[in-house]
Amino acid sequence: MSAFKKIANIQDIEDAALKKLDRNVLDYYGPGAQDNITNKDNKLAYDRYQLCPRVLRDVSNVDMSVSIFGHTFKTPVFVAASAMQKMANPIGEAGAARSACKNGAGYSLSTVSTTSLEDISKSVAPLESQGHQSVRWFQLYVYKDRLKSLDLIKRAENAGFTALLVTADTPYLGRRLANIRHGFMLPDHLRLANFDKGEGDSAKKDSNYISKYISDQIDPSLSWKDLKWLKTQTKLPILVKGVLTAEDAKLVVENGLDGIVVSNHGGRQLDGVSATIDALDEVVQAVDNKIPVLIDGGVMRGSDVFKALALGAKAVFVGRPVLWSLALDGEKGVDLMFDILNEELRLTMALSGVSNVSQIDKSYIKPLATRSKL
Numbered sequence: 031m032s033a034f035k036k037i038a039n040i041q042d043i044e045d046a047a048l049k050k051l052d053r054n055v056l057d058y059y060g061p062g063a064q065d066n067i068t069n070k071d072n073k074l075a076y077d078r079y080q081l082c083p084r085v086l087r088d089v090s091n092v093d094m095s096v097s098i099f100g101h102t103f104k105t106p107v108f109v110a111a112s113a114m115q116k117m118a119n120p121i122g123e124a125g126a127a128r129s130a131c132k133n134g135a136g137y138s139l140s141t142v143s144t145t146s147l148e149d150i151s152k153s154v155a156p157l158e159s160q161g162h163q164s165v166r167w168f169q170l171y172v173y174k175d176r177l178k179s180l181d182l183i184k185r186a187e188n189a190g191f192t193a194l195l196v197t198a199d200t201p202y203l204g205r206r207l208a209n210i211r212h213g214f215m216l217p218d219h220l221r222l223a224n225f226d227k228g229e230g231d232s233a234k235k236d237s238n239y240i241s242k243y244i245s246d247q248i249d250p251s252l253s254w255k256d257l258k259w260l261k262t263q264t265k266l267p268i269l270v271k272g273v274l275t276a277e278d279a280k281l282v283v284e285n286g287l288d289g290i291v292v293s294n295h296g297g298r299q300l301d302g303v304s305a306t307i308d309a310l311d312e313v314v315q316a317v318d319n320k321i322p323v324l325i326d327g328g329v330m331r332g333s334d335v336f337k338a339l340a341l342g343a344k345a346v347f348v349g350r351p352v353l354w355s356l357a358l359d360g361e362k363g364v365d366l367m368f369d370i371l372n373e374e375l376r377l378t379m380a381l382s383g384v385s386n387v388s389q390i391d392k393s394y395i396k397p398l399a400t401r402s403k404l
């Protein structure tokens with residue numbers, strides 16, 4: 031038997047990446063907070079929904095495109111904002127941004143990226159001049175020093191970013207045990223590229239660099255009034271990232287904000303909260319189509335994307351799969367990730383009897399049936 035193994039799914043990409051990355055990076059990228067319960071459940075929860083396909087419908091053409099804020103994307107699979115991607119591969123965030131652009135997918139960049147937001151725009155410019163469209167959103171951490179956040183917003187606007195994702199679930203960093211046990215350091219040759227040299231240097235003296243950085247810099251007093259104020263400071267739509275309940279979903283709408291990402295931060299913040307797919311329905315019901323609801327957490331397969339769309343998400347972000355893909359093969363690795371997820375979604379749609387995303391609704395899924403007794 032041949033030992034040759036072709037990468038066939040996102041789990042294969044993850045397995046390959048885990049063999050390549052060192053412990054400092056794996057400890058940071060991989061686990062959730064505390065006992066990793068929510069991070070694991072984000073994935074497992076998708077298996078608690080079954081598909082309910084319809085047959086004998088014309089599925090000779092399947093259109094996966096979705097529209098959000100007036101942009102049409104070719105796929106509902108988007109790149110999540112995750113920090114410090116040059117630890118996965120020297121191309122870092124630019125590899126994922128370029129791949130998203132080629133695939134007509136949404137892209138989001140973290141505040142704490144290792145590539146500056148201006149360099150991200152430069153990296154996709156050659157693709158844009160070939161006719162590809164890049165839709166870039168900026169994930170904003172709100173700093174105690176508000177001028178620092180306002181400066182980031184202005185720069186994001188100038189660099190062609192078209193929405194802000196304000197992360198609401200990180201007033202403090204979750205307890206990430208592997209990083210506490212072994213310490214974590216941003217390697218010396220890398221830096222937080224959206225800031226002047228030296229950003230985070232004082233935190234670097236602490237063995238738990240990120241936790242110290244967040245407690246030094248990020249404002250734990252952030253509340254709805256600050257988001258209302260932020261809304262007056264920019265023309266860009268603001269999505270609130272990290273909503274898990276109907277109550278907060280309603281507050282997003284009442285405070286005039288523009289969208290929601292149902293997220294538990296990949297299980298990295300409060301361990302023990304529900305899987306995001308289990309929180310999606312109540313959030314979608316609460317906003318009653320007034321603003322778009324997106325989701326992230328645990329998406330590994332095209333069928334997971336399909337289930338999220340069936341429960342009302344407009345699009346789905348993938349976080350760790352992008353990091354593993356970058357580690358595997360840089361930009362080409364992320365291309366492979368998109369090929370796999372898009373093909374799996376296309377096939378799930380076709381085999382479920384739907385030919386475009388607007389047809390996907392709750393009738394195509396049901397909670398896992400309990401096995402009937404024989």
Ligand SMILES: Cc1cc2nc3c(=O)[nH]c(=O)nc-3n(C[C@H](O)[C@H](O)[C@H](O)COP(=O)(O)O)c2cc1C
Pocket residue numbers: 058059060072110111112113140141142169197271293294295296297298326327328329347348349350351
């Ligand atoms: C290594 C890593 C770094 C992250 N950094 C950020 C960040 O800077 N800002 C943010 O809002 N979310 C961040 N996230 C959370 C992601 O945006 C996203 O919510 C999460 O990864 C989705 O779960 P998944 O990894 O299971 O797809 C990070 C996630 C990971 C894994």
Ligand SMILES: CC(C)CC(=O)C(=O)O
Pocket residue numbers: 113142200203240244295298
């Ligand atoms: C710098 C960190 C707060 C980035 C982040 O959001 C994370 O590690 O989950």
